[in-house]
Amino acid sequence: MHHIWHNGQYFPVNDFKTSIYDLGLLRAYGLFDYFRTYGGKPFQWDWYWERYENSAKKLGIANIIKKAEAKAVVDQLIELQGGADCAIRFLLTGGYTLDSVSAQQPNLFICSEDLHLTSPNEYEQGIKLISYAYLRDMYDIKSTDYKHFMVLMPQIKSEGASDVLFHHNGLVSEMSRSNVFIVKNGILITPNDGILRGITRRTVMALVKDIYAVEERPVSLEEFLNADEAFTTSTTKGVLAIRQVDEHLIGNGKVGEHTLKIAELFWEFTKKINA
């Protein structure tokens, strides 16, 4: 059963409730991080922890747990839910407030969750995106601010798409919760700014460094649409092909050979890293 750790105690998820007087809810003053296990162990724990600490620092919320203690909590949550692969969420907020703007100390919630995986069909056919002009506010922080994506959800669904591709001043940045890559003439290209630096993105770049030339640089929307292949990387999606943006097919509209190869490298890595 999934549990939530809060203030040193573990609670079954359905039993746990909190005050609405939390700056995370009243003022959207919160951040999170989110990772999954492979083989029952946290994937790339060191890198996720580093990003979590960085978000806390940049958002000015004191991180109230040390790495070793957090890791013990994560291990305990994995065990409590039976050891099967799951997701782990860290949610750090500004804390309880009596005046709606100030708080004495942050609130940290750590919980295990079911994995919500991408369907086999989406891996086989690639996904469709809608494009939307927006630069995520404080994009280098994993804040809880997803309101533009939430507002776009009905449109994404009505257009038969899976997600949104954000662009700003002609440059592509990221999807709602994942990074993007394109392949052009056998070279891997990924935006270098306006993004949250994903851990799967980082993993993929490390895995392919001896096989592909990788360019981290500005990518225009036009260049994206004219790529040979495109794919996205995220904690839950792994490596997933993008076949279409709005009405534009990417390449021939099928999952490309390089995407397949990189996806295979990635999945192989997830199998062996904790084996």
Added chain:
Amino acid sequence: MHHIWHNGQYFPVNDFKTSIYDLGLLRAYGLFDYFRTYGGKPFQWDWYWERYENSAKKLGIANIIKKAEAKAVVDQLIELQGGADCAIRFLLTGGYTLDSVSAQQPNLFICSEDLHLTSPNEYEQGIKLISYAYLRDMYDIKSTDYKHFMVLMPQIKSEGASDVLFHHNGLVSEMSRSNVFIVKNGILITPNDGILRGITRRTVMALVKDIYAVEERPVSLEEFLNADEAFTTSTTKGVLAIRQVDEHLIGNGKVGEHTLKIAELFWEFTKKINA
């Protein structure tokens, strides 16, 4: 005692808890409105309701309560806390989620709160602001997104200021939770874009319309700093003089005669509207 209304029931504030699996907390997908009573009755209820409905519509969250029912809840909350003047908060979120992105129905919380009023000293001397380049995301919606303000709080305090003045591309928009006006040569001027349209702003504009020329138009930061007087309007602040922005005094750095006159008009109005 303050209570929270949720799903048709009233709970003492301290007894009420909610799930952390709310899109308002996990995805900052929430909005609110906030008003106060004068003489034990809601001030400008119709206008606040209109704004609340507008925020819900623009953020794509279904408003799940009708105006008459909401008014009955508000009246009951005022009575439950003893009838003294108080604040009322509406908080509408995307709702409980099982997958962190979708929900079946929104969550609405309505509660009464203590008023956190401005100190007499601040009314007498006016307040200091720090300036900050930022345009509030979805500025015409009263979303819960105040993260920039929260991040700025330590700096505001360390500079002996009370709040922040946002500007973008050279134009002033608003403060963290209130609107701004300047007075120049006896004319009232207030930004017309990049702002949340405050109800106190609207009330003041209606009250002075036969006494002052009022210009709603772009206001540059330079024009703001060189104004004869400046003041802010908000639900809790009413009409409050701004004496300083960063190191620049506004006018002679004291509360101006027009500001005093307009504040008096406003406070008189709050006394007689529900008398």
